[in-house]
Amino acid sequence: MKRIDKDTALRLLKNSDILDLGEKADNIRKTLHPKAVVTFIVDRNINYTNVCINKCRFCAFYRDAESPDAYLLGKDEIFKKIDETIALGGTQILLQGGIHPELEMDYYIDLLKSIKDRYSINLHGFSPPEISYLADKHDLTIRETLVILRQSGLDSIPGGGAEILSDRVREILSPKKIKSSTWLKVMEEAHNIGMRTTATMMFGSVEEPEDIIEHLDAVRNLQDKTGGFTAFIPWSFQPGNTELIRNSEFGIRNSATAVDYLRALAVSRIYFDNIKNIQASWVTQGLKLAQVALRFGANDFGSTMIEENVVRAAGVNFCVSKEDIIQAIKSAGFKAAQRDTYYNIIADI
Amino acid sequence: MSEFIKNKVLAGERLTKQDAVSLFKSDDIFSLGRLANNIAEKKNDKSAYFIVNRHINPTNICVNRCKFCAFSRSKGEFGAYELTIEEIIEKLRVANCELRISEVHMVGGLHPDWPFEYYINMLSEIKKEFSAIAIKAFTAVEIDYLSKISGLSLADTMVKLKKNGLDLMPGGGAEIFVEDVRNKLCPEKISGDRWLEVMEAAHMAGIKTNATMLYGHLESIEDRVDHLLRLRELQDRTGGFQAFIPLSYHPRNTEIGGFYSSGIDDLKTIAISRLVLDNFDHIKAYWIMLGEKISQVALLFGADDLDGTIIEEKITHSAGAMSEEGMTREELTHLIRKAGKIPVQRDAFYNAI
Numbered sequence: 001m002k003r004i005d006k007d008t009a010l011r012l013l014k015n016s017d018i019l020d021l022g023e024k025a026d027n028i029r030k031t032l033h034p035k036a037v038v039t040f041i042v043d044r045n046i047n048y049t050n051v052c053i054n055k056c057r058f059c060a061f062y063r064d065a066e067s068p069d070a071y072l073l074g075k076d077e078i079f080k081k082i083d084e085t086i087a088l089g090g091t092q093i094l095l096q097g098g099i100h101p102e103l104e105m106d107y108y109i110d111l112l113k114s115i116k117d118r119y120s121i122n123l124h125g126f127s128p129p130e131i132s133y134l135a136d137k138h139d140l141t142i143r144e145t146l147v148i149l150r151q152s153g154l155d156s157i158p159g160g161g162a163e164i165l166s167d168r169v170r171e172i173l174s175p176k177k178i179k180s181s182t183w184l185k186v187m188e189e190a191h192n193i194g195m196r197t198t199a200t201m202m203f204g205s206v207e208e209p210e211d212i213i214e215h216l217d218a219v220r221n222l223q224d225k226t227g228g229f230t231a232f233i234p235w236s237f238q239p240g241n242t243e244l245i246r247n248s249e250f251g252i253r254n255s256a257t258a259v260d261y262l263r264a265l266a267v268s269r270i271y272f273d274n275i276k277n278i279q280a281s282w283v284t285q286g287l288k289l290a291q292v293a294l295r296f297g298a299n300d301f302g303s304t305m306i307e308e309n310v311v312r313a314a315g316v317n318f319c320v321s322k323e324d325i326i327q328a329i330k331s332a333g334f335k336a337a338q339r340d341t342y343y344n345i346i347a348d349i
Numbered sequence: 350m351s352e353f354i355k356n357k358v359l360a361g362e363r364l365t366k367q368d369a370v371s372l373f374k375s376d377d378i379f380s381l382g383r384l385a386n387n388i389a390e391k392k393n394d395k396s397a398y399f400i401v402n403r404h405i406n407p408t409n410i411c412v413n414r415c416k417f418c419a420f421s422r423s424k425g426e427f428g429a430y431e432l433t434i435e436e437i438i439e440k441l442r443v444a445n446c447e448l449r450i451s452e453v454h455m456v457g458g459l460h461p462d463w464p465f466e467y468y469i470n471m472l473s474e475i476k477k478e479f480s481a482i483a484i485k486a487f488t489a490v491e492i493d494y495l496s497k498i499s500g501l502s503l504a505d506t507m508v509k510l511k512k513n514g515l516d517l518m519p520g521g522g523a524e525i526f527v528e529d530v531r532n533k534l535c536p537e538k539i540s541g542d543r544w545l546e547v548m549e550a551a552h553m554a555g556i557k558t559n560a561t562m563l564y565g566h567l568e569s570i571e572d573r574v575d576h577l578l579r580l581r582e583l584q585d586r587t588g589g590f591q592a593f594i595p596l597s598y599h600p601r602n603t604e605i606g607g608f609y610s611s612g613i614d615d616l617k618t619i620a621i622s623r624l625v626l627d628n629f630d631h632i633k634a635y636w637i638m639l640g641e642k643i644s645q646v647a648l649l650f651g652a653d654d655l656d657g658t659i660i661e662e663k664i665t666h667s668a669g670a671m672s673e674e675g676m677t678r679e680e681l682t683h684l685i686r687k688a689g690k691i692p693v694q695r696d697a698f699y700n701a702i
Contacts, residue, residue, distance in 0.1 A: 018649055018689070019386075023379040254680070257687040258642035259649070286671060288612030289642040295378060295613060331611040333376055 003273050010213045013267045018259060025266035025297030032276055033299045037348075038329045039277075039339040042322060043092035043124070044085040044306040048073045048111070052098025054129060056174035057250070058163070058205055060241035060313040062098050072100065075114060082119055085306055088322070092341050094158055094303070095125035099133050105145075108134065109152045116153035122341045123153055127160035128186035132178045143189045150195060156341050157190050159198035159233060165218045166211040172250070173205060184222055191228025196342060199229050199275075203264050204236035204256025205244060212264060216271045223274045230343055231277035231300060234264050235284040240315025258289050262296045269297025277343055282328070283311050287320060291332035300343075301325055301336075350380040358384055364625050369574040372621045378613060378650075385620035385651025392630060393653040397690035398699065399681040400657035402452040403444040406664065407432045407471065411458025413490070415535035417524075417566060419602035419667035421458050431460065434467075434474050441479055444660055448678075452657070452697040453479075455486035456521055456664075465499035469513045476514035483516040483697035489547035489558075490522035493539045503547060507554035517697055518551050520559030520594055526579055527572040534566060534605065541576075545583050552589025557698070559633070560590050564618055565598035565610030573618070577625045584628045591699060592631035592654060595622055596638050601669025612643050616650045623651030631699065637665050640672045641684065648688040654695075655681055 004012075012021055030036075049072045052062035063070040082093060093115070108126075115123060126134075126149065135145040163173055165180040178186075190197050199219045203212055223229050236256035239245035244252055256264075261281075269278050280298035282290035283305060290301065304322045311317075326349050329336035336349040354368050364372075372381060408431040411421035422429035432440075437455075444450050453475065468487075475484055487495065487510070496506040524534055526541030539547070551558050562576050584590045595618045597610040610618075623632045633654040634647035644655055660675040678694070685692040694702045 019379050019382045026379070254683045257684055258645045259688050261642075262646065286640060286642060288609070288615065288640055289646070291612040292616065292643070292646060327608050328611065331608065332613050333611075 004270060006213050006217055009216065009267055009271050010209060012270065013209045013212060013263060018263060021266045021270075022262060022296040025269035026295050028269055029278070029297050029299050036334050037337050037345070038294055038299060038301055038332070038334040039337050039343065039345065040301040040325055040329070041092055041303050041339055041341065042085075042088060042090040042306070043094055043303045044081060044090060045094045045096065045303075045308050045310075046073070046078060046081050047097055047309045048078065048095060049097040049100045049103070050309075051100045053101050054099050054174060054176045056163075056177055057243040057247075058173050058202065058237050059310070060238075060315070061310045065101065075111070078111070078115070079118065081307065082115065082121065086119065086121065088306060089338070090121070090306065091346065092122040092124050092303075095123060096127060096158060096160065097130065099129060105134055105138050105148065108149060112149065112153035122155045124156045124158055124341055125154055127158055128183045129161040129178050131157070131186050132182050142186055143193065146186075146190055146193055146195065150193065154195075156195055157187070157197040159187075159200040159229070162200050162215070162219075163202045164205075164207045164211050165215040166207065169205075169207045169211050173244070180218065184218060187228070188222055188226055191226035196228055196230050198231045198233055201232070201234045201264070201268070202237055203234060204260060205252060206250060212267075216268060220272060220274060223272070227274070229275050230341075231279055232268055232272055232275050233279040233281065233302065234261075234268050235281040236261050236264075238284055238311055238314035238316045242314060258285070261285055261289065262293065265293055265298060266296045282320065282325070283308060284316060287324065287328045291328055294329075294332050294334060300339075301329055350375055350377045350384070355380070355384060358388065358624055361627075363627060366571075366574050366578060369577065369621060369625050370570055372624065373570040373573065373617065378617060378620075381617060381620045382650040385623040386649055388623055388627075389632065389651045389653050395689070395691045396653060396693045397648050397685040397688065398631070398654040398693050398695045399678075399685070400452055400695050400697065401448050401450050401678060402454055402657040403441065403450050403660045404454045404662055405432070405437055405440055407437060407455060407457040408460050408463075409458050409663070410460050412461050413459055413535065413537040415538055416604035417534055417563070417598065417668075418664075419599075419669075420664040424461055431463075434471050437471065438474060438478060440661075441475065441482070445479060445482065448658060450482055450658075451695075451702065452483045452485055454519060454659075455484065456488050456491065456519055459491065459494045465495055468495060469509065472510065472514035484514050485517040485519055485697055486515055488519055488522035489544045489551075490539055492518070492547050492551070493543060503550040504554065507550050507556060511554055511556055515556065517591075518548075518556055518558040520561040520590075520592070523561045523576070524563040525566075525568045525572055526576045527568065530568045530572055541579070545579060548589070549583060549587055552587035557589055557591050559592045559594055560629075561594045561596050562622075563596045563598055565614065566605055566607060574625070577622060581626055581628060584626070588628070590629055592633045593622055593626050593629045594633040594635050595619060596635065599638070599665055599668035599670055603668055612646075615639055615643050616647060619647045619652050620650040636676065637662050637670060637672050640670075641676070641680075645684045645688050648685065648690050655684065657681070
C-alpha cells in the first residue's frame with residue numbers, strides 16, 4: 001500500500017467521486033481486517049464534572065462552577081456507575097470531565113487509586129486538555145504528570161480535545177483550550193511512557209478541507225514516531241445548544257451532512273496507513289449511517305456507551321443498547337466481537 | 350457485480366427476476382450505486398427534487414389494525430382522534446401562510462363511521478379555499494374502503510373523488526404483495542391484487558399515483574423482487590405511477606417487532622429499485638422513513654427525490670422514526686447540494702417551480 005501525500009488527500013476530500021472514495025477505503029479496510037469482524041467495547045462514559053473553564057464554543061455540556069446545574073460526582077456515585085458497568089460486562093471506564101478549576105492532583109490520585117483498589121477495570125481517562133492543565137497547575141512537566149497518573153491507576157488516554165489540530169481553527173472554536181502542539185505533546189509523552197491512546201477529530205464547524213488534512217497529517221506524523229495510537233475516531237460537530245450555532249457571527253448554518261461524514265471517514269482510512277483501527281461514530285451519526293460507515297473505511301463500532309452525556313447535551317440522543325449494536329453490526333454483513341481497550345478480541349458474538 | 354447485468358442495464362435491457370435477486374445478494378454496493386446513479390442521471394440529470402408540502406392524517410381510528418402499524422387506534426381507545434374539516438383547513442391555512450405549500454398529503458385510518466360524503470366534503474372544502482394546492486390523498490386501501498361505503502364501483506369512486514378535488518394518490522398500503530407474508534403482516538388489509546386493481550382504476554381515471562414497498566420485516570429477497578416486477582408490469586400498461594418509494598420497516602411499538610433494516614440494505618434497495626423499475630421516472634428516498642442521513646446518501650444510489658417539508662408526521666413516528674417531523678427548504682437544499690446534486694423545488698406533478 002503506497003502512502004498518499006497531503007495534496008492527494010486534499011483532492012480526495014474535496015473533489016473525488018464519493019463512491020470511488022468509499023470503495024478505496026473499503027478495500028483498505030478489507031486488507032487490514034480480512035475477517036470481516038467489526039469490534040465494539042462495552043464501556044461507560046463517566047463525566048465526573050461538567051464544570052469547565054475552557055468553555056469551548058462547540059460544546060453544550062460545560063457549566064460555570066456557580067451554575068445551578070453544575071456538578072461534581074462523589075466517589076460513591078462513581079463506584080455505583082462502575083458496579084453497573086461491570087454487571088453489564090463492561091471492561092473499561094472512560095473518565096473525563098471539564099477542566100474544573102478547584103480540583104488538584106491529590107483529587108485525581110485519590111480517585112484513580114480508590115477505583116483501582118476496588119475494581120479490575122481499564123481506566124481510559126483524561127484527555128490532553130485535562131492533563132496539560134494539571135501539569136501547569138502543579139508546575140510539573142507533562143511527562144511527570146502522566147507518570148503520576150499512571151502510577152495511580154490510569155491505563156490509557158482517550159483522544160478527545162483534538163477537535164481540529166489547526167491553531168487558526170482552535171482560536172475560533174476554543175480559544176482557551178490547549179493549542180495543537182500541546183495536544184500532540186501530551187500524546188507523544190503518553191506513548192513514550194508506554195501508554196496507548198486514541199486520536200479524534202471533530203469536523204464540520206468552521207474548518208476548511210485543508211485544516212482536516214493538516215489534522216490527519218499531524219496525527220500520522222506522530223504515529224510514525226511513536227506507534228501509540230490504537231484508533232482514529234472522526235466525528236462531526238453537533239450544533240445543538242452551542243455558542244457556535246447561537247451566535248450567527250460564526251456563520252455556521254448547517255451541520256456536516258452524511259456525505260461529509262463519509263468523505264472524512266474514508267479519507268482518514270486511506271490516509272492512515274499506520275493506524276489500524278478506524279471507529280464509526282454511531283453516537284453522532286446514528287446506527288444506520290454507522291452501518292454504512294463500515295463500508296466507507298470503519299472497522300470498529302466504538303463503545304456501547306452505557307452512559308454518554310456530552311453529545312446528548314447537544315440534543316443528539318440515539319437510544320441504543322448493546323444488543324442493538326450487535327444486531328446493527330450483523331445486519332450490515334459483519335461478524336460482531338467484543339474487544340478490550342487494546343483491540344484484543346475478548347468475545348466473539 | 351456481474352458484467353452481464355451491468356452491460357444489460359447500460360444497454361437499456363430489462364432486468365429479470367433472477368438478475369434482481371442476484372443484485373440483492375451481492376455486497377458490491379459501490380458498483381451497484383454507480384450503476385443506479387448512472388441511470389438516475391440519465392432520467393433526471395443531476396436534479397434531486399423536493400416539495401414544500403404538509404402531511405395531514407385526518408384520523409388514526411382504523412378498522413384494519415395492521416400488525417406492523419403503531420399509528421392506528423380503535424374507536425374509543427386512548428389516543429384515538431378525528432379531525433373536523435375545519436381543523437384540517439386550519440392546519441393548511443397556517444402551513445400555507447408560512448410556506449406557500451404546493452401539496453397536501455392526506456392519508457388516514459379506515460374510520461368506521463365517516464360516510465363517503467365526509468370525504469367528498471373534505472376534498473371540495475379544501476379545494477374551495479386552496480385552489481393552488483394539489484391534493485394527494487387516500488391510499489389504495491382507503492379507496493377500496495370508500496368504494497365499499499359508497500356502494501360505487503372503483504371507476505365511479507375515482508371519478509367522483511377526482512371531480513371533487515382529488516389530484517393525486519400516494520402509494521401507501523402496498524406493503525409487500527406476496528400473499529403469505531401479507532397475510533401475516535396485515536390480514537385485514539386488501540390483497541396485493543386488489544391494491545394493483547385500485548391503482549389501475551386510478552390511472553384509468555387520470556389520477557397519477559405513487560407506489561411503495563414496505564421492506565425489512567418478514568419478507569424474502571424474492572418477495573421484494575416479485576413486488577417490484579408487479580409494479581413494473583402495471584406501469585407498462587398504464588404509465589400512471591410517478592414515483593416509487595421503498596419504505597423501511599420500523600419495529601417499535603408494532604406487533605411484529607423485529608429490527609430496523611440496515612443502512613446498507615436501505616441503500617441497496619433504493620439502487621435495485623432504480624435499476625429494476627426502468628419505466629418509473631422517479632425513485633424517492635423518503636427522509637421520514639430513512640432518516641435525513643441515509644436519504645441524502647441515497648441520492649448517490651439512484652434516488653432523485655427526498656419528498657418534502659412535511660411539517661407534521663405521525664405514522665412513522667409512532668413506530669420509532671428517528672428523523673425530525675419536518676425539514677425546512679434550506680435544510681433540504683443543503684442536503685441535496687452536499688450530495689453533489691442540484692436541488693429542484695417541484696410541484697406535485699414534478700414540474701420545477
